[in-house]
Amino acid sequence: MVEDLDPPSAFSPVGGGKESSVQRIGRRQNQQVLDMQRVEDWPLCAWILTIIAYIIVVCTLPLSACLFIKVVQEYERAVVFRLGRLMPGGARGPGIFFIIPCIDSYKKIDLRVVSFDVPPQEILSKDSVTVAVDAVVYFRISNATISVTNVEDASRSTKLLAQTTLRNILGTRTLAEMLSDRENISLQMQLTLDEATDPWGVKVERVEVKDVRLPVQLQRVMAAEAEATREAGAKVIAAEGEQKASRALREAASVIAENPCAIQLRYLQTLNSISAEKNSTIIFPFPIELLQNFLRPSPPKVPSKMS
Numbered sequence: 001m002v003e004d005l006d007p008p009s010a011f012s013p014v015g016g017g018k019e020s021s022v023q024r025i026g027r028r029q030n031q032q033v034l035d036m037q038r039v040e041d042w043p044l045c046a047w048i049l050t051i052i053a054y055i056i057v058v059c060t061l062p063l064s065a066c067l068f069i070k071v072v073q074e075y076e077r078a079v080v081f082r083l084g085r086l087m088p089g090g091a092r093g094p095g096i097f098f099i100i101p102c103i104d105s106y107k108k109i110d111l112r113v114v115s116f117d118v119p120p121q122e123i124l125s126k127d128s129v130t131v132a133v134d135a136v137v138y139f140r141i142s143n144a145t146i147s148v149t150n151v152e153d154a155s156r157s158t159k160l161l162a163q164t165t166l167r168n169i170l171g172t173r174t175l176a177e178m179l180s181d182r183e184n185i186s187l188q189m190q191l192t193l194d195e196a197t198d199p200w201g202v203k204v205e206r207v208e209v210k211d212v213r214l215p216v217q218l219q220r221v222m223a224a225e226a227e228a229t230r231e232a233g234a235k236v237i238a239a240e241g242e243q244k245a246s247r248a249l250r251e252a253a254s255v256i257a258e259n260p261c262a263i264q265l266r267y268l269q270t271l272n273s274i275s276a277e278k279n280s281t282i283i284f285p286f287p288i289e290l291l292q293n294f295l296r297p298s299p300p301k302v303p304s305k306m307s
Helices: 021-040 044-059 144-149 154-170 175-180 182-200 216-258 261-276 288-295
Strands: 069-072 076-082 095-098 104-110 114-124 130-141 202-213
Touching: 069 076, 076 144, 104 144, 114 154, 114 202, 130 154, 130 175, 130 182, 144 182, 154 182, 154 202, 175 182, 175 202, 182 202, 216 261
Parallel strands: none
Antiparallel strands: 069 095, 076 104, 114 130, 130 202
16 A cells, blocks of 8 residues: 555644645656666566565465565554565555565554653853753654655654754744743744755654743842832832822812811811721810911010100
C-alpha cells in the first residue's frame, strides 16, 4: 500500500496545511517515475538473488509465511529496503504487507503526534538581560520514506533544532516582548521549525513557550519598581481626593456663611450622630460668637480735659 503523504492533523485547522489534489497527483506521478528508475537500475546480481529468494520462499511454504507476512498498525508505516535499496511504491501500511526473507529489511515509522519539552535555555535578550526559557514542541512524521532516507534520526534532529531555534528567536526580543508577546513568538518558532524540518519529512504542529524564568535579583528589582509605581499612583489619588474635598468644604462654608442659623443646625446634627453611638463622652460645641465681645480689644481711654 502507498503511504499517505500528509495525514490530517489534530492541531491544524480545517483546510489548512493540506495539499491540493493536483499537487498530490503530481507527487505520485513523480514517485512512480522514480520507482521505475530504481527498478531499471538494479544490477543483474540483485535480480538473481531475488529470484533465488522467491524460490526458497515457495519451497518452504507454509513455514515461511511467518517470515514474509508482516503487519503494521493504522498509525504506522513500514519503509522496505531490498538489498539495501529503497523499494518502489513508497512506505507500506497500514495492514498486511509482504517482504522477502534474507534480502528485505524494513523499518516501522510512527505517524502519531509526538511532544517533547525543550530544556531551559539560558538566553541573552536584546536588552542584555539573561533569562531561562523552556518550551514544548508538538510534531509528527508526515512522510515516512523521507524521514528514514534523508536523516538518521528525525526525532532527535528535530529536538536539537528546536533548542537552537528557541535561542535564535528569543535572542532578538527584549524582556518585555518575551513576557507579553508569547503567542507571536510561538508562531514564529513554529513556522521556522516547520520550514527547516520539511526536507526531513517532519511536520511541526505546535510550539508553546512554557515559562520565562528571571534571575532572583532581577525579580527583586522589578518588584521594587512595581511597588514604587503603585505608591506613586496612590499618592496621586490621595492628593486628588484632598483637592476635591477642599473644594467641597469651601462650597459648604459658603452656604453656611449665608445664614448663621445653619451652623447651629450642623451642631445639633453632630450631637445626634455622637449620641447614636452610645458614647459616654459628649462634646458640646461652644459658639464662638459669644466670645467675640471678650476677644475684641478695648478702646484706649481718652483723658478728660481740665476745665
